[in-house]
Amino acid sequence: MRVFIMVAGAFTGAHVWQETAERLVAAGSAVHSVALTGIDPDRPATPSDVGLETHIEDVIAAIDAASGREIVLVGHDYGIHPVLGAADRRAERIARVVYLDCGMPQNGVPALAAVPDQALRAQLAGRAEAGEREGVLAPPAGDEWERWGSTDGVGEAALERLTALAAPQPLGTLFQPLRLTGAVAAVPVSGVLCARNGATIDQVQRLVDFGDPALAALTEPQVTFFELPTGHWPMLSCPAALAEVLLRAADGAGHRLRPAGGETTAPAHLRPFPMDVPELPRDRRGNVDLYVPEGEGPRPAVVFVHGGPVPAGARPSPREWPTLVGYARLAAAEGVVGVTLDHGLHDIADYDRAAADIAAGVERVRADSRVDADRVALWFFSGSGLLTTDWLIKPPAWLRCLAASYPVLAPLPAWGMAGSRFHPARAVDQAGALPVVLLRAGREAPEIAATVDAFVTAAADCAARLELVDVPNGHHGFETLDAPEETVPALRRAMRSVVTHLAR
Template sequence: MTAFVLVSGGHTGGWIWRDVAARLRSAGAEVHAVTLTGLAERRHLAGPRTDLETHIEDVAQAIDHVDASEVVLVGYCYGIYPSAGAADRRLDRVARLVYLDSPMPQDGCSMLDQVREQMPQGAARERMLGMRERADAGGLVPAPTLAEWQAHGNLAGVSPEALARLARLASPMPVGPCEQRLRVSDAVAALATTGVFCTTGGTMDIATLEGLVAAGLPLVQHLADPRATFFELATGHWPMLSTPDELAGVLLRAAAGEGHRLAAPAAAHGGA
């Protein structure tokens, strides 16, 4: 049996996977939706020492408590950082690492480092880089208001009911995990991976990634590995809320090794 360990992003928790988890379980999968320390129903555990290492240990412990022999680890948005760190510590347990509308974490970089270096200029970027200034004395960034979700959340496809639930259940986010630099080995890049791009309002899709690989960008060359697969969802940044059926189907296909594969650069074949 395949087990999915689902790791959400900032201001949310395991509750956000409710509909996707139900569909995966109905297909016979084991599902564990992780709530990171300091978020959602674990918000009371947040403190000045809550950092990325705390969240990596949360995910590693979730993997340790899986009964199935194969774990498909799904990191969404910020959640890919603790997921990558935990995968590096549990290489023998993780069969596939899924990047769900998330960046590609790099050793030695924090989430905010990568936002600063890679995210296009705009209000969303500036809002993320201003987390420390918005944090309270305990290092907690207040949850967005409904108006702020609507302005900055890329909520394409999310129903009014789902948006209301998001705004109601959102929790403060510890800023420490976003500032701490991730430390991972090269073994993480060697794992079987799947990237899922949400293309409505997004900045990356399969065609763009193929162009980066073809251009020889070193950061993405390993993604031409046959074990790396890719999917697109025509929705905004919250597919677990907007298209849970489609997302569950994509995750099941990813676990089976399906998906689009990138062509290796011509130079790798000695092409002209």
């Protein structure tokens, strides 16, 4: 008989698995929902006595009790840390490890690194550095669970029960590093991504396509992926669908990722720009590349800001991607200087650094003698949409237009940025007369589309100068994903609108 050993995330206990477990049992499997010491009420302990190693031992005990059975370990959120620790020490007993909407913990790294709320993570890191390692982290109140992940799909009653049964998390479980020998690397793996929490298979494939060697292991044949259209707690929002996915994962089914460079066609970010543009050479200056039209200057400029996060080792770097270069050359064809720019958005925690890189790059562009320093536009893409915030707040006089293509315009739930300053919808009422051109993808991912809708509503409420350019059948990254007849008219309209604002 197959047995699923399930380990819950921070603050939560074995009770969260009840409905999923019932469905797995009905399908003929055995289930053991691990009661974690110091969190589950039937395993009380003094917090100072509880660390990650304690929970690893809890999982090992469950593995040892499942003698002679095919074992599938399931770790949700924090639960993946004790799951991996136990699997590393009992690798020969484990048929598969399932990562349920969680990160990829590494040897020597504590679970603190996976705390999604960036402000809380920094606060806890300070406590760890000060030697405060024996306390607890209070569980979220009813309206605070979103700081730990999207509650999409979780009903009011389920959320109330989750809150009522939540327990303080011993700090030792977050501060104690995970220790792995490497044995767990041989165990087959499945990842279950929760799309409403901001993670999709397509996004992971794009990260792999960037060529980051750290992600190459995700393309191994023994690694599969599933996606659920729900928030961070699928055992509460869709237990039947989760049970079905877990059974399929145990059978070795699921989506397999393509290795970087393994496609017969280029990955999306390296496919050709959909328009014919002049083959102007690039002029590299620091972190910017300029594409300067022939003729006398100085001329207005459009600075194109790539999205992200993009792994630091991605090659070619974003400013060389065909889409960004195509936009820059299209701008040059309209008589203005087109600029592509690299910045340091390599991780969700890097928005401050990326903002500084962009500001420095823009000043480098404005200082160029071929550029009219008083006539500059900024054009943002995808995840860099949050970086429009600084430019919406009291925009400088030289900023004549701000544009964005399929942008993310509010932090997604899993990004842990609820208190962040990077929130364009809250800043648009300070944009004054700044024109904003927004290219909107009609088939955008729902979680991103919701941020765009909120921005559009906020812009209407404050009578901002917002121009919407719709691509009704367009997807996120539509330039290289969708038919040119769908995208080219929108690109031409948006570019000419931006250039018109620069000329005023």
